[in-house]
Amino acid sequence: MKVTKLQSIKKTGSYAQRLTELYGAKVFSDRAMRKYLAPEVFTSLKRTLREGCPLDPALAQAIAEGMKDWAIDQGATHYTHWFQPLSNITAGKHDAFLEPTSDGESILKFSPKALFKGEPDASSFPSGGLRATFEARGYTTWDPTSPAFVRDGTLYIPTAFCAYTGEALDQKTPLLRSMEAINTQSLRLLRLLGNTTTHRVLPTVGAEQEYFLIDRALYEQRLDLKICGRTLLGARPPKGQELDDHYCGRIRLRVSDFMHALDEQLWALGVPAKTKHNEAAPAQHELAPMFDSVNIACDHNQLTMELLRVIAKQKGLACLLHEKPFADINGSGKHNNYSLSTDDGQNLLSPSTDPVQNRQFLLVLAAFIQAVDQYGDLLRASAACAGNDYRLGGNEAPPTIISIFLGERLTESLLEAAKGSTSPTHQIQLLNTGVSTLPDLEKDDSDRNRTSPLAFTGNKFEFRMLGSSQSIALTNVVLNTALAEVFSRFSDRLEQAADRDAEIGAIIAEVVAAHGRVIYNGNNYSHVWVEEAKRRGLPVLSSSIEAFDSLIAPKNIALFEKHGVLSAVECHSRHEIMLENYTKLINIEAATMIEMVRRQIQPAVMHYAGRIAHTVNEMRTAGSCSDSIVRILETLTALTDQIDSELNALREAYARSQSLEDVHEHAEYMYHTIRRCMGSLRTSCDAAERIVDSESWPIPTYTDLLLRV
Numbered sequence: 001m002k003v004t005k006l007q008s009i010k011k012t013g014s015y016a017q018r019l020t021e022l023y024g025a026k027v028f029s030d031r032a033m034r035k036y037l038a039p040e041v042f043t044s045l046k047r048t049l050r051e052g053c054p055l056d057p058a059l060a061q062a063i064a065e066g067m068k069d070w071a072i073d074q075g076a077t078h079y080t081h082w083f084q085p086l087s088n089i090t091a092g093k094h095d096a097f098l099e100p101t102s103d104g105e106s107i108l109k110f111s112p113k114a115l116f117k118g119e120p121d122a123s124s125f126p127s128g129g130l131r132a133t134f135e136a137r138g139y140t141t142w143d144p145t146s147p148a149f150v151r152d153g154t155l156y157i158p159t160a161f162c163a164y165t166g167e168a169l170d171q172k173t174p175l176l177r178s179m180e181a182i183n184t185q186s187l188r189l190l191r192l193l194g195n196t197t198t199h200r201v202l203p204t205v206g207a208e209q210e211y212f213l214i215d216r217a218l219y220e221q222r223l224d225l226k227i228c229g230r231t232l233l234g235a236r237p238p239k240g241q242e243l244d245d246h247y248c249g250r251i252r253l254r255v256s257d258f259m260h261a262l263d264e265q266l267w268a269l270g271v272p273a274k275t276k277h278n279e280a281a282p283a284q285h286e287l288a289p290m291f292d293s294v295n296i297a298c299d300h301n302q303l304t305m306e307l308l309r310v311i312a313k314q315k316g317l318a319c320l321l322h323e324k325p326f327a328d329i330n331g332s333g334k335h336n337n338y339s340l341s342t343d344d345g346q347n348l349l350s351p352s353t354d355p356v357q358n359r360q361f362l363l364v365l366a367a368f369i370q371a372v373d374q375y376g377d378l379l380r381a382s383a384a385c386a387g388n389d390y391r392l393g394g395n396e397a398p399p400t401i402i403s404i405f406l407g408e409r410l411t412e413s414l415l416e417a418a419k420g421s422t423s424p425t426h427q428i429q430l431l432n433t434g435v436s437t438l439p440d441l442e443k444d445d446s447d448r449n450r451t452s453p454l455a456f457t458g459n460k461f462e463f464r465m466l467g468s469s470q471s472i473a474l475t476n477v478v479l480n481t482a483l484a485e486v487f488s489r490f491s492d493r494l495e496q497a498a499d500r501d502a503e504i505g506a507i508i509a510e511v512v513a514a515h516g517r518v519i520y521n522g523n524n525y526s527h528v529w530v531e532e533a534k535r536r537g538l539p540v541l542s543s544s545i546e547a548f549d550s551l552i553a554p555k556n557i558a559l560f561e562k563h564g565v566l567s568a569v570e571c572h573s574r575h576e577i578m579l580e581n582y583t584k585l586i587n588i589e590a591a592t593m594i595e596m597v598r599r600q601i602q603p604a605v606m607h608y609a610g611r612i613a614h615t616v617n618e619m620r621t622a623g624s625c626s627d628s629i630v631r632i633l634e635t636l637t638a639l640t641d642q643i644d645s646e647l648n649a650l651r652e653a654y655a656r657s658q659s660l661e662d663v664h665e666h667a668e669y670m671y672h673t674i675r676r677c678m679g680s681l682r683t684s685c686d687a688a689e690r691i692v693d694s695e696s697w698p699i700p701t702y703t704d705l706l707l708r709v
Helices: 005-011 015-022 030-036 039-051 057-073 112-116 172-192 216-220 223-228 253-268 294-314 355-382 386-391 408-418 473-496 500-518 527-536 544-552 554-562 568-621 627-657 663-689 702-707
Strands: 078-082 094-096 098-100 106-108 138-142 149-151 154-163 201-215 273-278 284-289 317-320 334-342 429-431 441-443 454-456 461-463
Touching (some): 030 039, 057 154, 172 334, 172 473, 201 216, 201 294, 201 473, 216 223, 216 317, 216 702, 223 568, 253 284, 294 473, 334 473, 355 408, 355 454, 355 554, 386 544, 473 500, 473 554, 544 554, 554 568
Parallel strands (some): 078 154
Antiparallel strands (some): 078 094, 098 106, 138 154, 201 284, 201 317, 201 334, 273 284
16 A cells, blocks of 8 residues: 555654654645756746746646646545635536556546646536526636645646636636736835835735534534534523633643644645634634735635534534524634735835834835725625624624724824824834743734724734635735725825825825724724714625625726726626525525424424423322423413414515515515524524423534533
């Protein structure tokens, strides 16, 4: 039996050597390319990756051969074009390297065409009307900026996915377009600021991923978890997260074993998983990677979500990535930590003690503020989904109003610059703990604000609104494109200015005056902020349905078209897909709830009420009957009628929803009517759960799910 590289690493060498060799062992990395490609081929490919220039077609055959040989040595028998359709998953069809010959033999074949181009069925994926069933052709094309990898005996080739007519049908294509836009406009602005050394600007992201782990056997007993990924029913447990005893606490042995296996597989695939810990809610955890270019970070996050599910199942667990799998405790988000990095080692969002560098930082910061204020509705839309409508607004999830937290010191620095101060500099402050044996600590510019959707955290912006199941692509498409637009406007002004230093001061002052309304350093959960946000004129988009409409607002279509990121047709198609997905998800939840209540909850409550009634009759026959047991029977009888009434109301509303043809009207109906009916039915069922004995209740309870891992 052939021993894989991963297995041999575990058996030989020092532990430190095994760890370092493990990282990227399954990736067609620089280390692999140097071994399997000729030096001139490697140099040309690296130039493409480094500078973003076109790949030399003459080298395609050598690259394909080298990649195939490497993949086969890693145990691969197949290859696939791995892409990210607009269904929040990844996809790809798998083809064998093995091809029979006419003489009955076989060869291992992987042509340049197979590397560069694939043809999946475009009409079988969400297209928002771009592709009809009889217009099935679509293309995948290799993205050389994201490394290929081997997983489960298959060579995965990251690709973009587009229709036969050229429109993007995936998450990656607009993201790559937006990266080109932000690079172009960043370089333009930097040149005007006197920077002649930077040749490329990359948006970099670290995507923190939250998730729940529950016992697999219990998961299999819950139809709602299996189909919907969240509990549609469940009474509040006696103990939730009130004691704050789970966050960063001891990781249970079973979970630790899972995390260790996850780390090893992520590292082998080149995913720089760095941090793991318990989150605030029981059974909730978080994984945080190191920063990478946003394109690779997006691919890595998709891989992470897939491996979370797969490895959990292998370990007898189930991983829940829904934004709100359990009521009354924390939901799960995905924190998108965004910054702009240059090829010569700068972080454009890093404050500096050097006045010239700090002037650049304040200008970039002003651009970020203007971009978020002008296109905050798009940023809200990027985090809109059915699951997030249950999560946003509480339990450490930010509210639906887009605002920026800067902290008092940074806000003051910005205001000083707006008043004409000579580029206020970043001042380092020390924290004295009052303990002589402990060293003084360098303080960050600001405290953290966990209620803010977009907080500055030292040298990056953390967008906390994204849901745990969502792709990070659209959020970063919005950030890249909006910043590119503002950089473009700033550059227009600086190109015309006689005194650029004075013009920079004027720009910062105008941004603070016109767009400072989006800065809020207080408690975003307070009712005061909601009213204040309305007074400031900030968009308050409470539902995903409202947020989706931002995608087709004329100003936003104009933004995407100007920078070549999305066409009007692509914006409208994505808007329709979002509405359709929302409707389908709520539709599935309603159908699942109807089945669970009709076939499990209702019979259990009736059966238990019958047992109580039988006990009451026996006690009365004996001449003595407790008032308390009669009250229990009366309560159960009332709940039985209430559950039946509310179940019928949900079934009737569900039936009406099926006749709605307009996609927007249908989504609105699901949000306002179906969700309300589901909520009422849940309340009654959960009340019954608190009365029916544990042996008679047909599904695992919250206590079972959250505490038995």
